[in-house]
Amino acid sequence: MEDLLKGKGYKITGARLAILDVFSKAKLPLRGEDVYKELKRDKNNRVINEATVYRTLTSFAEGHILKRIDFRKGSAYFELALEHHHHIACIKCDTVEDFESKDVEKALGGIVRNSSQFINIQDHSLELFGFCKKCS
Ligand SMILES: [Zn+2]
Ligand SMILES: [Zn+2]
Structure with a gap:
């Protein structure tokens, strides 16, 4: 540290x-x-x-x-x-889960290649929001 x-x-x-x-x-x-x-x-x-x-x-x-x-x-x-990863967060309580997905990273790379104004992305964040099993 x-x-x-x-x-x-x-x-x-x-x-x-x-x-x-x-x-x-x-x-x-x-x-x-x-x-x-x-x-x-x-x-x-x-x-x-x-x-x-x-x-x-x-x-x-x-x-x-x-x-x-x-x-x-x-x-x-x-x-x-x-480390790079993403999260799923519960809308109602404080439950949060990490996730990683090679498919998501690949798809985001494709979006940059198809962009007319951007050639290079430095970082991204992606959070999913929903109800955890306890709250749904
Ligand atoms: Zn919850
Ligand atoms: Zn990512």
């Missing part, structure tokens, strides 16, 4: 490392409040305040360390930008 910060030109601070550590252990995207709650459980991290968490998340998203995900829930979700 230190290399990741250095590689992106960030100074290494305890708060930044602690926040990245939360993400490296998380299985699913997190909101600022989730990160803050997680940090508070560890007494070494209790000095990090909520404003610092939100500021760091925004900065990491701008620096492409984190990816911001819009689940249409009011607050933004974040996850490490290292």
